[in-house]
Amino acid sequence: MMALKHPKFRVFTVLFCVISITTFLFSYNYRAPSSYFYKLASRLSDNPVSKATCACSRCISAEDEDPWFSERFNQSMSPLMSKKNSMLSADTYKWWQWIQSEKHPANYSDVVRRLFQVIPGEERYMDSGPNRCRTCSVVGNSGNLKGSNYGALIDASDFIIRMNKAPTSGYEKDVGRRTTHHVMYPESAKNLQNTTNLVLIPFKTLDLQWIISALTTGTIKHTYLPVMAKIKANKNKVLIYSPTFFKYIFESWLEGHGRYPSTGFLALMLAIHICDEVNVYGFGADKAGNWHHYWENNLLGGAFRHTGVHDGDYEYNITLLLASKKKIKMFKGR
Numbered sequence: 001m002m003a004l005k006h007p008k009f010r011v012f013t014v015l016f017c018v019i020s021i022t023t024f025l026f027s028y029n030y031r032a033p034s035s036y037f038y039k040l041a042s043r044l045s046d047n048p049v050s051k052a053t054c055a056c057s058r059c060i061s062a063e064d065e066d067p068w069f070s071e072r073f074n075q076s077m078s079p080l081m082s083k084k085n086s087m088l089s090a091d092t093y094k095w096w097q098w099i100q101s102e103k104h105p106a107n108y109s110d111v112v113r114r115l116f117q118v119i120p121g122e123e124r125y126m127d128s129g130p131n132r133c134r135t136c137s138v139v140g141n142s143g144n145l146k147g148s149n150y151g152a153l154i155d156a157s158d159f160i161i162r163m164n165k166a167p168t169s170g171y172e173k174d175v176g177r178r179t180t181h182h183v184m185y186p187e188s189a190k191n192l193q194n195t196t197n198l199v200l201i202p203f204k205t206l207d208l209q210w211i212i213s214a215l216t217t218g219t220i221k222h223t224y225l226p227v228m229a230k231i232k233a234n235k236n237k238v239l240i241y242s243p244t245f246f247k248y249i250f251e252s253w254l255e256g257h258g259r260y261p262s263t264g265f266l267a268l269m270l271a272i273h274i275c276d277e278v279n280v281y282g283f284g285a286d287k288a289g290n291w292h293h294y295w296e297n298n299l300l301g302g303a304f305r306h307t308g309v310h311d312g313d314y315e316y317n318i319t320l321l322l323a324s325k326k327k328i329k330m331f332k333g334r
Contacts, residue, residue, distance in 0.1 A: 053128070053129075053130060053276075054128065054129070054130060054132055054133055054134075054276035054277075055130060055131055055132060055133040055276075056133040056134075056135065056276045056277040057277070058277055058326065059276050059277070060073075060272055060275070060276060060277065060278060060327050060328070061073070061075050061128060061276070066325060068321075068325075069322075069325060069327060071252075072252045072253055073272075074248065074252070075128060075273065077244075077245055077248050077273065078123065078126055078242060078245065079125075079241065079242060079245045079269070079270045079273050079274060080123075080124050080125070080199075080239050080240060080241065080242055080245075081112075081121075081239075081240040081241070081242045081243075082121050082122055082123040082124070083116050083121035083122070084121075084123055085123070085242065085244070086112045086116070086121075087109075087112075088108070088243055088244060089244075092243055092244050092247050093108065093243075095247050095250075096203075096204075096243040096246065096247065097204065097205075099203050099204070099259065099260050100203045100204045100224070102204040102205060102206060105204065105205040105206070106205050106206070106209060108205055111205055111208050111209055111212075112208065114212055115208055115211070115212055115240070118211075118212050118215055118216060118235060118238075119211075119215070119235055119236070119238040119239075119240075120236055120238075124239065124274075125274040128276070132276060133276050133277065134158050134159065134274070134275045134276050134277075135156075135157040135158045135159070135275060135276070135277045135278075135279070136157055136158065136159045136160075136161060136271040136274070136275035136277070136278045136279065137153075137154045137155075137156075137157035137159070137160045137161065137176070137278075137279050137280075137281060138161045138267055138268050138271045138278060138279070138280045138281070138283075139154055139160060139161065139162050139163075139166065139175055139176065139281050139282050140163070140264050140267075140280070140281065140282030140283040140284075141163065141164065141165075141166050141264075141282055141293045141294060141295075142282040142283055142284055142285065142286065142291070142292075142293070142294060142333065143285075143286045143290060143291075143292040143293060143294050143296070144282065144284065144285065144286040144287065144294075144332060144333030144334055145171075145174045145175055145281060145282045145294040145333050145334075146174060146286075146294050146333075146334060147174065147333075147334045148174045148281075148331070148333040148334055149173060149174060150174055150175065150176070150281050150331055150333065151172050151173045151174055151175060151176040151177065152176070153176075153279070153281075153331070154175065154176035154178075154279075154281060155176040155177060155178045157279065158180075158275070159180045159181055159271070159274070159275060160176060160178045160179050160180050160181070161179075161180070161181045161182075161183060161199075161267050161270065161271055162179050162181070162182050162183070163182070163183040163184065163188075163263045163264060163267050164183070164184055164188040164190075164263055165188060165190055166182075166295075167295055171294065171295065174294065175281075175282070175294065179192075179193070179196050180195075180196065180197060181196070181197045181199050181239075181270075182196050182197070182198055182199065183199045183201060183241075183263055183266065183267045183270070184198065184199070184200065184201070184263075185200065185201045185202070185203060185207060185263070186200075186207050186210045186211075186214075186223050186227045186228075187223060187224075187225050187227055188263070189214070189227065189228050189231055190228075190231075191231060191232035191233070192231075192232060192233045192234075194234045194237075195234070195237075196233075196234070196237065197237040197238070197239055198231075198233045198234075198237060198238045198239065199239045199240075199241060199267075199270070200238065200239070200240050200241060201241040201246070201263060201266055202240060202241065202243065203260075204223075206220075206223055207223070208240070210223060210227060211231075211238065211240075213229075214227075214228060214229065214230050214231040215230075215231065215233065215235055215238065218230040241266065241270070245269075245273075246260070246261070246266070249261050249265070249266060249269045253265075253269065253318060254311070254314060254315065254318070257311040257314040257315075258309060258310045258311035258314065258315075259308075259309040259310070260309060260310070261310065261315065262310040262312065262315060264283065264315070265310075265315045265318075265319075268280065268283075268319065268328075272322075272327070272328070277329075278327075278328045278329070279328070279329045279330075279331065280319065280323070280328050280329065280330045280331065281331045281333065282294065282333065283316065283319055283330065284316055284319075284332065286333065286334060287332075287333075287334055
């Protein structure tokens with residue numbers, strides 16, 4: 001103890017303590033510098049690493065602070081039916097049957113069992129992640145596509161989604177030539193190329209029975225309208241729009257507007273939930289305010305805007321809002 005009173009010993013002791021404490025702090029804070037700075041950077045709100053959810057330049061599912069989008073978008077919802085998710089809750093089944101007032105439907109479980117004996121029943125497209133960049137072109141049927149020269153842009157996407165009767169032959173320069181997914185219901189059905197996925201929107205149990213028949217026996221020729229008895233399509237590429245997802249779109253995105261969503265809006269929501277980047281073509285009126293199909297010469301004066309069951313104005317406003325929030329990119333044509 002007497003030795004510590006000597007000045008040299010006191011200096012040595014102080015230096016020793018300082019060096020020991022400094023070494024301890026240095027090793028504690030910097031033993032894993034890359035991890036330390038990554039954690040610090042991840043806390044910063046403007047750091048893209050913490051927000052990136054896909055490998056595209058823009059990601060629909062990117063984290064943001066927009067409550068409107070966050071409250072509506074549910075990435076865990078599967079847009080397509082599979083063996084795994086084909087059963088419906090009582091509430092969903094009741095709503096789905098109400099859409100077209102099917103009075104004497106066949107047993108749903110039996111129909112679904114037969115359906116997945118004809119077409120594949122695996123889960124599809126639920127593979128989102130930071131390494132995926134899947135681009136979609138959703139091609140509507142508006143006359144604003146005439147003279148647009150969008151064909152090459154549309155064909156550059158991974159998925160090209162069209163709907164109902166939409167032709168491409170003779171219109172390739174404006175609408176493109178490729179189709180990976182064609183969305184339809186029995187009354188709007190058309191033959192498809194072997195490489196195209198047929199995406200059926202079922203509005204009733206009879207629609208599921210129709211696709212079984214159209215791919216096999218051809219016995220169903222009428223629903224509430226005459227329909228194609230048989231359809232040319234690849235059985236292994238037939239997909240079924242989920243009634244559960246259908247109801248989710250109606251309630252979460254349209255908030256009950258209209259009786260049920262239009263084919264165009266359902267196609268858009270399909271893209272938003274299976275792709276990372278979505279470009280939209282052929283929605284809305286042309287620049288003169290006319291609502292018509294690009295393959296028709298006559299102006300329909302709003303025939304596919306006001307159908308009595310869809311709220312076209314509300315759907316279009318939601319689409320514009322998605323574009324303003326940079327969740328999709330709209331090409332308005334001519």
